[in-house]
Amino acid sequence: MKKQQLKLPKQLWTEESIDLTRHIYQGKLLTKSEGFKLGKTQRKKIPREQLSQLSERPKDTTALTIYDWSNQGRLEQLKPIRAKRMSVSPFTFYRGMPSLMLFDQAWEQHNSGLFQQICGDCHLSNFGGFASPERNLLFGINDFDETLVAPFEWDLKRLATSFVIAARDIDLADKVGLKAIKTMLNSYRQHLLQNTELSPLQVWYDKVDASTLLENTECRKLRKKREKHLDSAQKRNAHSVLPKLTQQDQETGFRYFVDDAPLLWHPNTDEPFSQSVETFFQQYRDSLKYDRQVLFDRYQRSDVALKVVGVGSVGTRSAIALFQDADREPLILQMKEANPSILSPLFLEKVKHEGERVIHGQQLMQAASDIFLGFSTLEKHFHVRQLRDMKISVDLADMDDDYFYEYAESCGLALAHAHAKAGNADVLMGYLGEGSTIVEVLQQYATQYAERNLKDYQQFMDAVADAKIEIAGDEAL
Incomplete structure (x- = not known):
């Protein structure tokens, strides 16, 4: 709508x-x-x-x-x-x-x-x-x-x-x-x-x-x-959140997210990331610089779950994806829905992809940005980054x-x-x-x-x- x-x-x-x-x-x-x-x-x-x-x-x-x-x-x-x-x-x-x-x-x-x-x-x-x-x-x-x-x-x-x-x-x-x-x-x-x-x-x-x-x-x-x-x-890295967010399959050695409703859960068939996930991450891979694409290829996806994040982002489609290399070393990505700005009708240039808008602004304003910063589409526009990659904020x-x-x-x-x-x-x-x-x-x-x-x-x-x-x-x- x-x-x-x-x-x-x-x-x-x-x-x-x-x-x-x-x-x-x-x-x-x-x-x-x-x-x-x-x-x-x-x-x-x-x-x-x-x-x-x-x-x-x-x-x-x-x-x-x-x-x-x-x-x-x-x-x-x-x-x-x-x-x-x-x-x-x-x-x-x-x-x-x-x-x-x-x-x-x-x-x-x-x-x-x-x-x-x-x-x-x-x-x-x-x-x-x-x-x-x-x-x-x-x-x-x-x-x-x-x-x-x-x-x-x-x-x-x-x-x-x-x-x-x-x-x-x-x-x-x-x-x-x-x-x-x-x-x-x-x-x-x-x-x-x-x-x-x-x-x-x-x-x-x-x-x-x-x-x-x-x-x-x-x-x-x-x-x-x-x-x-x-x-x-x-x-604060992927290893630090594994015990809290995941459990390990004893047969395969791969880890999977543990449901913790209402803040973390695996998507139902009618929810985002329940299907077309492979296409989503292929598009995301294409948005990365070439050397990061090669690095990303060393991991395979083992699980995806929806996750509530922040204050202003709650209710938008946000998810996390767990990737692991052949030795089960983790990479956790966060996908956040990128919606048009309330002022988008006033923009001089039409935005083609809201996720791209977000990461372009971030790359332009930050001194250095996450190497896995990228964007993709799954009905809605998303931007993608690593979860908790040494990210900290102060306690007011x-x-x-x-x-x-x-x-x-x-x-x-x-x-x-x-x-x-x-x-x-x-x-x-x-x-x-x-x-x-x-x-x-x-x-x-x-x-x-x-x-x-x-x-x-x-x-x-x-x-x-x-x-x-x-x-x-x-x-x-």
């Missing part, structure tokens, strides 16, 4: 919009000084102060309207699990429906006009550790389901707002959330400035190494926590003020690298400037949007209380 179309603006791009994805302006490549000058000129056309203004939603459109839209096409039996996870707090609600903020941002009267590849769901819990192909632990954005070409500051706005909402969620003072925004933005601009001194190749090769973040951590208490995270990351409940600030600094640094790699650091710095204006603008915006999110969450919880939205039990958490 075709998804209901929401009322959207006629367009995002205007005559004042500039495409930073190609580094070409008016037919020529920009020098560093020209890029900086262009950013300053754009600042005069679209003053930064205008970015603090929230949009007005179209008449008769509420958070519940967007929630219903985002639920279309999801597996019916999983919708109560999604609702349960979103109901935990205003922050899990914020995480669970990124399409709501994208919708609001599209209706904002003003944006910078500086368009490039962005994450699209850039909240603080979407940052974390992940493995490079060289098996080093890097730090950066690790979820790109909503990636798109849009105004660069949309990422900054979502990240800034997440610090205000998360601070309240873990009982930190509002001033802590606001200071975290300032810390994040200062770190973001400082690292952007460093990138303006680098060549395109140097920016491309640059990485945010988790061990470097540890070395720069002055707080002893925080250093111990980060050391613990680094140690645990090294152990474990944070005090100092930890919160240190984490904000790390997020700012990582986002700056992602934006510099995907866009143009010179233009961004020219637009942002080095003063306090952009800090005050985003603090004001984040405070306002956090209040809007709280009202949206309360409306959502009222619908739950009125039995208009069904939620699962605590076993779904």
Whole structure:
């Protein structure tokens, strides 16, 4: 069934919009000084102060309207699990429906006009550790389901707002959330400035190494926590999840997934991945680089199961596949359904494959990406990656003020690298400037949007209380 179309603006791009994805302006490549000058000129056309203004939603459109839209096409039996996870707090609600903020941002009267590849769901819990192909632990954005070409500051706005909402969620003072925004933005601009001194190749090769973040951590208490995270990351691989997710067939030696409903189960005949699996993985193999195809051929599939993941992804078709080589060494892949963005009708170029959109955004913005990152089709579009390949995220409940600030600094640094790699650091710095204006603008915006999110969450919880939205039990958490 075709998804209901929401009322959207006629367009995002205007005559004042500039495409930073190609580094070409008016037919020529920009020098560093020209890029900086262009950013300053754009600042005069679209003053930064205008970015603090929230949009007005179209008449008769509420958070519940967007929630219903985002639920279309999801597996019916999983919708109560999604609702349960979103109901935990205003922050899990914020995480669970990124399409709501994208919708609001599209209706904002003003944006910078500086368009490039962005994450699209850039909240603080979407940052974390992940493995490079060289098996080093890097730090950066690790979820790109909503990636798109849009105004660069949309990422900054979502990240800034997440610090205000998360601070309240873990009982930190509002001033802590606001200071975290300032810390994040200062770190973001400082690292952007460093990138303006680098060549395109140097920016491309640059990485945010988790061990470097540890070395720069002055707080002893925080250093111990980060050391613990680094140690645990090294152990998060296919072998580490085998005892929990699988059991071994004593005759063949192959392992198989153990059902753990409602979060993990083998598909019934009418469910995704119950058939055409061979074709799916052949298409996936074709999406890989040639050397990875040869590597992939050293494994054979032994099992596939459906698995509930995350908050916002619950209800979409997600699965895991177990592969083993001749000596029964494991490779576990995760397949996630890739749905069109809520803003896809506004895209200048039509997306041919949503899974390809996701991995292209990830490869462009991450310092290094999973070697098994690929895409395929099984009625729906999917993107594929390794499950838990040294992937870690922080525990917000474990944070005090100092930890919160240190984490904000790390997020700012990582986002700056992602934006510099995907866009143009010179233009961004020219637009942002080095003063306090952009800090005050985003603090004001984040405070306002956090209040809007709280009202949206309360409306959502009222619908739950009125039995208009069904939620699962605590076993779904």
